[in-house]
Amino acid sequence: MVVQRQIHLGAVPYGTGGPGSHTLWLDPEIPVDASVDIDWYAGVAALAERGKFDLLFIVDSQFITPYSPPHYLNRLEPLTLLSALAGRTERIGLVGTATTSFNSPFNLVRRFGSLDLISRGRAGWNVVTTGDAGTAGNYGLDDHYDYDTRYGRAQEYVELARALWDSYEDDAFVRDRETGVFLDRAKQHVLDHEGQYFKVRGPLNLVRSAQGHPVVFQAGDSDQGRDLGASVGEGIFTHAPDIPAGQAFYDDIKGRARDRFGRNPDHLVIMPGIKVVVGDTDEEAREIEAFNNDRDHTFAAALAEFGRPFGWHDFTQYDLDAPFPAETLELGRRSFYTQAKAITDRAVDNGWTLRQTVEATRYFRKSEFVGSATTVADKLVEWWEARACDGFNIGVDHPSNFQRVVDEVIPILQERGVYRADYDATTLRGHLGLPVPVNRHTAARAGAGVPV
Amino acid sequence: MVVQRQIHLGAVPYGTGGPGSHTLWLDPEIPVDASVDIDWYAGVAALAERGKFDLLFIVDSQFITPYSPPHYLNRLEPLTLLSALAGRTERIGLVGTATTSFNSPFNLVRRFGSLDLISRGRAGWNVVTTGDAGTAGNYGLDDHYDYDTRYGRAQEYVELARALWDSYEDDAFVRDRETGVFLDRAKQHVLDHEGQYFKVRGPLNLVRSAQGHPVVFQAGDSDQGRDLGASVGEGIFTHAPDIPAGQAFYDDIKGRARDRFGRNPDHLVIMPGIKVVVGDTDEEAREIEAFNNDRDHTFAAALAEFGRPFGWHDFTQYDLDAPFPAETLELGRRSFYTQAKAITDRAVDNGWTLRQTVEATRYFRKSEFVGSATTVADKLVEWWEARACDGFNIGVDHPSNFQRVVDEVIPILQERGVYRADYDATTLRGHLGLPVPVNRHTAARAGAGVPV
Ligand SMILES: Cc1cc2nc3c(=O)[nH]c(=O)nc-3n(C[C@H](O)[C@H](O)[C@H](O)COP(=O)(O)O)c2cc1C
Ligand SMILES: Cc1cc2nc3c(=O)[nH]c(=O)nc-3n(C[C@H](O)[C@H](O)[C@H](O)COP(=O)(O)O)c2cc1C
Numbered sequence: 001m002v003v004q005r006q007i008h009l010g011a012v013p014y015g016t017g018g019p020g021s022h023t024l025w026l027d028p029e030i031p032v033d034a035s036v037d038i039d040w041y042a043g044v045a046a047l048a049e050r051g052k053f054d055l056l057f058i059v060d061s062q063f064i065t066p067y068s069p070p071h072y073l074n075r076l077e078p079l080t081l082l083s084a085l086a087g088r089t090e091r092i093g094l095v096g097t098a099t100t101s102f103n104s105p106f107n108l109v110r111r112f113g114s115l116d117l118i119s120r121g122r123a124g125w126n127v128v129t130t131g132d133a134g135t136a137g138n139y140g141l142d143d144h145y146d147y148d149t150r151y152g153r154a155q156e157y158v159e160l161a162r163a164l165w166d167s168y169e170d171d172a173f174v175r176d177r178e179t180g181v182f183l184d185r186a187k188q189h190v191l192d193h194e195g196q197y198f199k200v201r202g203p204l205n206l207v208r209s210a211q212g213h214p215v216v217f218q219a220g221d222s223d224q225g226r227d228l229g230a231s232v233g234e235g236i237f238t239h240a241p242d243i244p245a246g247q248a249f250y251d252d253i254k255g256r257a258r259d260r261f262g263r264n265p266d267h268l269v270i271m272p273g274i275k276v277v278v279g280d281t282d283e284e285a286r287e288i289e290a291f292n293n294d295r296d297h298t299f300a301a302a303l304a305e306f307g308r309p310f311g312w313h314d315f316t317q318y319d320l321d322a323p324f325p326a327e328t329l330e331l332g333r334r335s336f337y338t339q340a341k342a343i344t345d346r347a348v349d350n351g352w353t354l355r356q357t358v359e360a361t362r363y364f365r366k367s368e369f370v371g372s373a374t375t376v377a378d379k380l381v382e383w384w385e386a387r388a389c390d391g392f393n394i395g396v397d398h399p400s401n402f403q404r405v406v407d408e409v410i411p412i413l414q415e416r417g418v419y420r421a422d423y424d425a426t427t428l429r430g431h432l433g434l435p436v437p438v439n440r441h442t443a444a445r446a447g448a449g450v451p452v
Numbered sequence: 453m454v455v456q457r458q459i460h461l462g463a464v465p466y467g468t469g470g471p472g473s474h475t476l477w478l479d480p481e482i483p484v485d486a487s488v489d490i491d492w493y494a495g496v497a498a499l500a501e502r503g504k505f506d507l508l509f510i511v512d513s514q515f516i517t518p519y520s521p522p523h524y525l526n527r528l529e530p531l532t533l534l535s536a537l538a539g540r541t542e543r544i545g546l547v548g549t550a551t552t553s554f555n556s557p558f559n560l561v562r563r564f565g566s567l568d569l570i571s572r573g574r575a576g577w578n579v580v581t582t583g584d585a586g587t588a589g590n591y592g593l594d595d596h597y598d599y600d601t602r603y604g605r606a607q608e609y610v611e612l613a614r615a616l617w618d619s620y621e622d623d624a625f626v627r628d629r630e631t632g633v634f635l636d637r638a639k640q641h642v643l644d645h646e647g648q649y650f651k652v653r654g655p656l657n658l659v660r661s662a663q664g665h666p667v668v669f670q671a672g673d674s675d676q677g678r679d680l681g682a683s684v685g686e687g688i689f690t691h692a693p694d695i696p697a698g699q700a701f702y703d704d705i706k707g708r709a710r711d712r713f714g715r716n717p718d719h720l721v722i723m724p725g726i727k728v729v730v731g732d733t734d735e736e737a738r739e740i741e742a743f744n745n746d747r748d749h750t751f752a753a754a755l756a757e758f759g760r761p762f763g764w765h766d767f768t769q770y771d772l773d774a775p776f777p778a779e780t781l782e783l784g785r786r787s788f789y790t791q792a793k794a795i796t797d798r799a800v801d802n803g804w805t806l807r808q809t810v811e812a813t814r815y816f817r818k819s820e821f822v823g824s825a826t827t828v829a830d831k832l833v834e835w836w837e838a839r840a841c842d843g844f845n846i847g848v849d850h851p852s853n854f855q856r857v858v859d860e861v862i863p864i865l866q867e868r869g870v871y872r873a874d875y876d877a878t879t880l881r882g883h884l885g886l887p888v889p890v891n892r893h894t895a896a897r898a899g900a901g902v903p904v
Contacts, residue, residue, distance in 0.1 A: 073657060
């Protein structure tokens, strides 16, 4: 059976603010405490489910100062949040961001395994190494790990996670009331992992879910980050400014997956985060975007968030009209270094001032996905057909705008046959067209000629 | 206002088995995969809420072998489970067990803070140091910490947790759309904790819930464990075989709280775990108990669980009719040592064989709370009036039995005026009569004469 390629959609709820919308909370549509209001999230989830979205995508950050933008200051922990939403949703995938830098593997793997069972096979894990270096201070370290350590840990961590999720073969639990046999003891497996970074004995005290393992997403753009995504990722969360950049990223990741890691590139879905604005006409949509930009994303707010890749460096101390202070790049060494370097390189190459640099890199200020529902649908299809991506993670900023995506854009995609009319699967893997991983012990048994 | 003393009740869902009911899953009333079935837990929660229980209490264990009893083999992680239940319940408190031995404080504190917000002030944390020494192997250690380290960590951990939960004063978030001010920056507080075991900078990126902090329970019975409970606990989970033993424990803990730690002993509720069996008559109840014991708690099962305090030592290797092998006590040094020592001392003092020792210590086999609804209610009131406890954590073993507790015993307690007719509070602190802790920074400001 050849499965028709489909557009995959994720919804990224921002709460009181997000990239490009620091002051989203000024919108009277949004509760001022949205980022800690479970009912607000449940409302977004219900809307996304009405739109047959593949997944909800929850980002994360654990480092704040008094100067952090509103949505950083106060936000629910992703897995707690998603577990609560599991019971208030039916079909949508639940993807939570969690870092391999500051969580013990056994704990985290267990929590994702639990979420996967609670949601009956809808869990996903967005693997990050933590961009905000200051987070290290909350975990007893004076500084964040260097990149080799960050990505070395991440790689070992994900492999370890999958091994732990395979602790039980799918038919391990006999549960025969007649014979009183609960477990087939040969089908529980100790791990005894001893790697470069972790030592974990196992087994995990959890059976696998309907989808085998939670789906593994990855976000991180350095060469090491891309190798991590290409080797172990099943989804990639990224940002792409335009189709050519999207295509280059797409080809690079899928090429690495195929050529370096011998994987089927179709088993890796690439979903950039985008901003969508829907209006009655293209012109009205552009006006809405401009209005939102003016209210939600002042230059002062942009300047504050600009410091993030540089370890939340305070750039207000510099002359805005002097050349970009390129020496600040070093401050980003253990934060979002790839992003900090790209910004610095552009600024230096173009001879920009700080002000020009901030203006040129204002996150999400200008989006391609702004227009009438038809225009937006056209754009989504155009990117997707051009293989700039396999789908999109759509930011849920202004609720009424997201409602228009669901009620106006989605039906057009459905009509064109590029997006599901209704859910035809119950698991996140099902939605994304990803295979259920065979339990490694069952596979080994089969490989060895022992009847499975 | 003098608040009438009330009986407090917790429900402890066992899933496929629990203490004294290893083979609970043989009961056709219980789904064979109950311990990973969120709908089964939601059903128990709904029943407990119908009975106006103060709280659900989820115990935990993370160490298994192929020989572990069924309910250990496969169980949901407590906080994931409780977050899912938060959205499926209205009023009942949600208490999860989590260890201070194998969780980074910032992560765990954040998760409980999130659960507290998601449940709108119904979260509780049962602080344990992990009884099953083998757990250490899942966290990179060759052996569990010694007792001084375990309890030293626990003490520092809870103090640290409370400080992190106070990162924001309650009026820190201004969120004024007119002025655009979101945060009163002076009311966000860095912690900069550097203790013997932990170094955590903070602040936590979460506002406090309606109850200020999650309620802190404690379980652990050594001298160090009792000091921990008496100094920082607001609830104690314990076991008591009879009224005199309960009274001795009660007096000891409340005395320590008052005399050693200068606390109000009423701000610490003591709730032993008990087994209840309700029948139409006392005789019928005893018959049900005997039937259940025979089916659910065979000697072989008892012998298997008997090894738990001794680090899950395998006692099947000894001659059942030879004197109790007292040298095994040493194996429990880093597990449930207090319990292992009590068992060993009794065996040696009485000159028991292994068989006699196992028989004499069969967990929950014989309960005082077995009889008609009136008999059970009488017993509960008798214990509570004698101040052997402030309430009970009732094991939810056989569902129809628990239903009888709710439908038959509870109304009698209500009639006698010792138990709430309906919830009169929305938070767990409200149910338990515990004060909302004042934010330490707000208090300091007030103390310094600065207007609050
Ligand atoms: C699109 C994208 C989304 C990310 N989301 C998060 C996040 O939610 N939380 C987090 O701690 N780090 C996040 N990261 C950070 C990465 O895990 C990584 O630490 C950071 O990007 C630096 O690595 P790099 O140079 O490989 O990109 C994200 C990175 C990217 C590119
Ligand atoms: C009534 C009771 C319940 C307990 N529940 C748990 C539990 O659910 N999970 C856990 O890891 N440890 C649990 N413990 C273990 C304690 O935290 C502690 O590690 C153990 O009892 C040994 O300490 P002690 O000698 O002070 O009792 C429990 C202990 C008691 C007494």
